Amino acid sequence: MLAIVKSTALFGLTGQVVQVEVDVSNGLPSFDLVGLPDMACRESRDRVRAAMKNSGFEFPARRITVNLAPADLRKEGPLYDLPIAVGILVATGQLEQSAVDRYVFLGELSLNGQVRGVAGVLPNVLAAREQDLRAVVVPRDNAAEAALAREVEVYPVESLGQLTRFLRGEEQISPYEVDPLLLLNRGGNGADMADVRGQAAVRRALEVAAAGGHNLLMIGPPGSGKTMLARRLPGILPDLTFEEALEITKIYSLAGLLKPGEPLVTQRPFRSPHHSASAVGLIGGGRHPRPGEISLAHHGVLFLDELPEFHRDVLEALRQPLEDGVVTISRVSGAVTYPASLMLVAAANPCPCGFLGDPARECTCTPYQVQRYLGRISGPLLDRIDIHLEVPRVDYEDLAGREPGEPSSEIKKRVERARNIQRQRFGPGGTSCNARMTPAQVRRFCSLSREARSLLASVFRRLNLSARSHDRMLKVARTIADLEGSEVIEAAHLAEAVQYRSLEARYWPG
Template sequence: MSFSTVKSAAMEGLAVEMVYVEADVSNGLPIFHMVGYLSSEVKEAAERVRSAVRNSGLEFPAKRVVINLSPATMRKRGASFDLPIAVAILTSLGVLQQNRRMKDCMIIGELGLDGQVRKVPGILSMVSEAKVQKVTSCIVPRENKKEAELVEGVRIIAVGSLRECISYLEDGDRTGGEQRYLGEKEADKIEDRGKVGEEVPDFADLYGQENVRRAAEIAVAGGHNLLMVGPPGSGKTMTAKCMAGILPPMNYEESMELTKLYSVMGMLDGKEPLISRRPFREVHHTATRAALIGGGIVPRPGEISLAHSGILFLDELPEFKRSVLEVLRQPLEQRSIQITRTSGNYIFPADFMLVSAMNTCPCGKFPSTACTCTPAQIQAYLSKISQPFLDRIDLSVEASKVEYRDLVKESVSCPESSAVIKARVCEARKRQKIRYQNTKIQCNAMLHGAELSKYCRLNGEEMRLMGQAYDVLNLTARSYHRILKVARTIADLDYSEEIKLEHLQEAIGYRTLDRKYWGRYV
C-alpha cells in the first residue's frame, strides 16, 4: 500500500482541530516533501522522522515521499506531528497494516533523532477533541500519560519510542507501551489526589487590619475586585496572599478548563497534572501588555488567563505603566480576552478576581505630616490609576499603620484563621450557587442587567440611601451596580436573602476612597 492516513490533532490558540496525516510513497527521485500550510517546525519534521526511523532499526525508503496535513486551511504548528508522520510513512511502506486499530486511534508525539517519543504541550485538549470526534484511543508520549488520562472514555496508550508505537499497532495488547482506560469513578480519584500546591500564609498570622480582613472576605465570597491602599508595611501584600487560602474549592469542570490552559502552556506537573487549587498569580510592575493579557506572533495566554478562576495580584499598582493597566478594562468586564491577528481572532478565558495594592503617594506616608511629597508628585502618582479603571474595582479599603499592641500577640486575641473564614466564604458561595442554579452565573460579581435587578432589589429606605450616595459620591452607573453586587454578597455572608440597610451602608463605605484620594488629586 503506497497511501495511508493517520489521525492527529492541531492547536491554534486554545482551539483544537482533527488533522489527517496523509502519506504517499512512490517510485521516483528520493525526496521528502511536506504540504498543508505548515510552520517551520513542522517542516523540520522531515529530518527528525528520517533519523528516528533509521535509528529504530528500520529502513527509510529511497523513494518519493509526500506528506499532506489536512485540512490545508488551518496552520499547523509544533512538533506533535512527528510520530503520526512516521507511522503514516511506515504504513505506506507496508511495515504496518492500516487496520481498525489504527483507524480508531489518534497519534500525537514528537520524535527525537534516536526514535524516542518526547512530550508535547496541549495533550489534554487534543485527547478531549479525540473524544468529541468519537476516537476511541490515543497514542501519546509516556511523559504525557497522566495528563491524557484525565479524559474519560478514551483509551490511552503511552509509548516511549517509535518501536513501542509500532509494537502496539502491530500486536494490540502485546506492546511495550502502557495502556490505560480511565472511567468516571477513577476520574474522581484523580481530582482528589490533585489537590497540591504551595503553602499560603494564614490569616491567623495577620494581626490588626480588621477592616482589610473583612474586605478580603467579602471580595472572595462574591468574586469581587479589591484595591488596598495604605502605607508600606501595613500588611497589604500578606493579605492578598492570605486570600489564596480562603478561595472556594474548584469543581471538576473548572479544574479541567484550567488544566487545559496550563497544558497548552506546557506548565503542568507531570506527576499530578489536574489543577484543583485556584491559581494565585502575582505580577511584577515591569510586566508588559503582552505578558499581562497575552500576545505574540502566535498568540499565547498571558497572566490574566493563567489567573483564570483565581486571583491576579498587582502589587505597587501605580508603578505599572498606565497603558498596561488600561488593557485590563475589557477583560474585567467580559471575563475573557480577544487577541486579533491577521491569521484570525484568538479568545482566551480570563475570569479572574483582581486584587491590587498601592501606597498613597511615592513616599507612602500621605496624608500624615511625615509625608515629604509635593502635591504635584501625589497627583502624578495617583493619576496613573484612571477613573474608568477605578470604576471596575468593587471594594477599595484603606490599610492603616500596624500598631505595636497589634504585633504583641499576648496583648490581643488571636485573629480568625483562614479555615474559619473559608467556611463562611464557602457557605456564602453555596447560597449563590443555589440562587443561580438555572443560570450561567457562578457568583455575585457576575450579575448583569436583568439579573442584577432581579436579585439585588432594594426597599424604600435602602433606595433613598442609595440615591443620596449616588449624588454625594458622584457615582457612575457602573460603580452603582458594583455597590449593589457587593451589598448582595454582604447579605449572603449575613445569611439574609434581602439586602438590608446595614448591608448597603457597608457596601457604600467601600467606595469612599475614590473621593478621598482621586476626587481631590485627579
Template sequence: MLAIIDSVALLGLDGQKVRVEVDVSNGLPALDIVGLPDAAVREAKDRVRTAIKNSGLDFPIQRITVNLAPADLRKEGPAFDLPIAVGILAATGQINPELFSGMLFIGELSLDGSVRGVHGVLPLALAARELGINKLVVPLDNAPEAALVQDVQAFGVASLAELSAALKGETDFPPYESEGLAANNLPEEKALDFADVRGQLAAKRALEVAAAGGHNILMLGSPGCGKTMLARRLPSILPDLTFEEAIEVTKIYSLAGQLSVKNPLVTRRPFRAPHHTSSTASLVGGGRVPRPGEISLAHQGVLFMDELPEFHKDSLEALRQPLEDGCVSVSRVAGSFTFPANIMFVGAANPCPCGFLLDKERECNCTPFQVQRYMNRISGPLLDRIDLHLEVPKISYSELNDAPPGESSLQIKTRVEQARFIQRERLKDLPISCNATMRAREVRRFCKPDAAASKLLQEAFKRMALSARSHDRILKVARTIADLDGSEVISINHVAEAIQYRGLDRLFRF
C-alpha cells in the first residue's frame, strides 16, 4: 500500500516542498530510503523502527521503500523522521489518511517515541504558508515558534503515540494557541544605560547620529577609554523592532538553533560581539551546507568587532560586500545561499600597537612605520564603507568622579525614534527605511546641501582626497544630523559635523 505525506526542506532560509512517499509491499523485510538523503536522514530508518515499536504500534515485517521527492534535492537533518513514521502507519492502515489531509509534518523521533524539536521551524512554517499549506504538525517544543506565522495552524505533538491516537480520531487535536507568548527580553541588557557613561559627550553624540541613521561607526582610542562600554549600550537607543523585522530576525535564529521554548520570538535588536580569532566562515556564514554567520545573526541589530585590527585580514575583507549590499551570499558545492545582513557595524580599535598614540598622558613607543602597518590592517575599501570615524579620548579624573550623570538611554532613544520617523515618511515609497541604506539616486534626491554647505564639502573633498563613496556617506550623515535637528535643509553646520566624523581620512593615508 502507498501513502504520501507532505513535508518541507530548507534551502538556506527558503523552503521547498518534499513529498514523502512510503510503499509497503511483500518481500524480504527491509526499510530503504531514497531521494538523495544525507547521513542523518538515512539513519532515520533505525529511529523510526524503534520509535514505532516503543509507542505500542505495529512495525510491518515487510519491504518498505521511502522516496523523498524531488529526488534531485538533497535532504538533510532529522526533521523527516516524523513524516516517514506517519507514512508507514498510514500505509499499513493504522491511522486514517483522511484526518491528516492537507497537513505538513516535521519532527525528529527519539527511540522511546517522543518527538524532539528541530531547528528552522519558523522559516519552514513560512515556506509552508507560501506553498498554500495552512496546517503544520511540529514537535511540541517548536509549536510556539510555528504559531507566530499568521494563517497557519500549528499542531504541537509530544509523542508518536499521541499523534497516532489523534490521527485515528480517538482524541482531540487542537492547534496551538499563541496568546501570551513571552518576548525574548534579556534582563542583563536592561541595566546597560548611557547614563552610566561619564564624560565622552562627543562619543555619545556620534553614537546618537549613528543610531538615528543606521550608520556604521569606528571608534579609535587608547585602552580603557570606554569604547566597548559605549558600544554595548548602543542597542539601548535603537528603535524597537517592528513585528515584521522581529520575524526576519527570528527566522535566522531559528535556523541557527538559538531559540528556546520560552522565547520563540526575538523582540530585542541583536547585539553580536565575535572574538577577534573568529574565522571568516563564522563571521559571514559557511560550512559544507552554508549556515548564517555572525553578520547575519546581527541582522537588524549591531555587529560589534572589538580590537578590529586584530581580526584576520581575509575576515575583514569579507565584510566589504555585506556592508554595502545588506546581505551575504555564500556559495558551496551543496548550493548557493543568500542570508540577510542589514546591520549597524561598530568597530573599536587602538590607534597603534601599544595603544597610546592619541593618549595625552602616556607616551607612544611605536615608530611611524609600526603605526602605519597596524592601521593598514583595516583596508581603505573597508574604511570607506564606515560612515563615522570617531576618536574617543581618555577621560580625566574629574570627569570620572565628579561629572553628573549624563542623559539616559531613554532620552536619547526618543530623539533617535523621531529622526527615524522623519526618514520613514521621506522614504515610504522606497524599499528602504533609513538614511544609511540610501543609494546614489536617493542621495542626489534627498541630500542636497545649501550653497555654503556645498562649498565646504567641495573643499573637504579636495583636501582629504575623498572617494565618491565617502562623499555620498558624508551627505547621508549630514542628512541624519539635519533630521535630528528637525531641519529639511542640510546646512553648513550639518555638513561640518559630518566631515568631522571622517577622522581616519585626516589622520592616516592608505
C-alpha cells in the first residue's frame, strides 16, 4: 500500500514542500530511498528501522521503497527520519492515512525512538506556511523556534511512540506557543562604551560609523583598545526590529547555532573569525552549503582583527558581498543566496611589530616590511571602507582616571535619531542607510554649502581621490550632518569626513 506524508526541503533560506511517498509491497525484504537524498539522509534507513523496532512497532520484512518528491531537489540532513517512519506506519496499516494528512513532519530519530532536534527548523516551517500548511510536528528541542512562525500550529514531540499515540487520538499534545515580541524586549549584552576611558576622537568615529552604517578600519598599536571598541559597536546600533531578528534567526537556525532557551536572536550579531579562516568559512558554501561568517553577521558586525593576516583570496571574496549586502554561492544544483548586510570593522597594527609611529617605543621593522604588511589590504577593499581611523594608545591619565565614558544607551539615542532621518530620506524598502547610497543618491542627497564645495575641490586635488573615494567621503559627511540634524552639508562636516580618509596618503601612498 502507498502512503504519502508531507515534509519540507530547503534551498538556501527558502524552501518547498516535499512529499514522502512510501510503498510497501511483497518481495524480498529491502529498503530503498530515492529522490536525491544526501549521505545523512540516506542513513535514515538504518535509524528508522532501529527506532521503529525499539519503539515496539512492526517493521515489515517486505520490499520498502521511499521516494522524496520532487526528485530534482536535493534532500539534506536527517530531518526526514520522522516523515519516513510515519509513512511506513501508514503503509503497513499501523496508522490511518487520514490521521497524518494535515501535518508536516520534521525530525531526526535516535535508535531508541527518541526524536532529536535538527538544524533549519524555522526556515522549513516558514516554507510550509508559505504553502498554506499550518500544522507542523517538530522535535521538542526545536518547538520554540518553530513557533516564531506566526499562525502555524506547532506540535512538539519527544518520541516516535508519543507521536503515534497522538496521531491515533490516544494522547493530547497542545500546540507550542511563544510571544515573539515578548522575546524581543530583552536587555543589552553587557559590553558598554562606558568602559572605554578617554579616546574621544575614536569614540566619535565609532558613533559616526554606527549612525550611517559605514565600514570602519582601525589602525593602532597592540593594546590600544581596537578589539575592545569593536565589541562595543553592536551596542550602539539601533535595536533590531522583529523582522530583522527573524531574518537573523533563520540563518542561525540553518547553521544549527541557535542556543537552547533562546529561540529568537535578539542582539545584533558580532562575529570575529580568526585570520586563518578559509574562504568557505567566511563567505559560506562547501559540500553541504552553510552560511558563512558574513551571513552570521547579517544586521550586525563582522570584525576582522589583524586584517593584513587574512588570506588574500578570502579578502577578495569579501568585496562583492560588501557591495551587495547578499552573498551568492554557486553549487552543482544552482546558486543559493544568503543575506549578508553587515558592518565591517577591521583592525590592523601599523606595521608587523606594531609600534610604527609610537611615541614611546621604537619600531623595528624595515620600510619594506611595513609596506608589504599594509599592502596586503588591496585598494579595492580599502575603497569599500568609508572610515579609516588611527587608534592611539590611551593616555595614562585617562586610563587611571575614575571618569567612566558616556554609556552606550546615550550614544545609541543619537544614532537612532540620525537613522530616522535616513529612513525618511530614502523611504521604505531600498536603501537602508547612508553607507548604502547609490551614486545617483549621493548626487541627489549630498548637497554642500558653498564653503564645503570649495573645500571639497581643494581636497580632491590634494589627495588625488578616486571617484569612489569621493563618494565615500560625501556619504560620511552626509552622516555627520545627519547627526547634527543639518539638511545641508557644511564645511565642518566635510572636514571631519576628510580626516577619516587621511590615513590613505600616509599608509598606502601611490
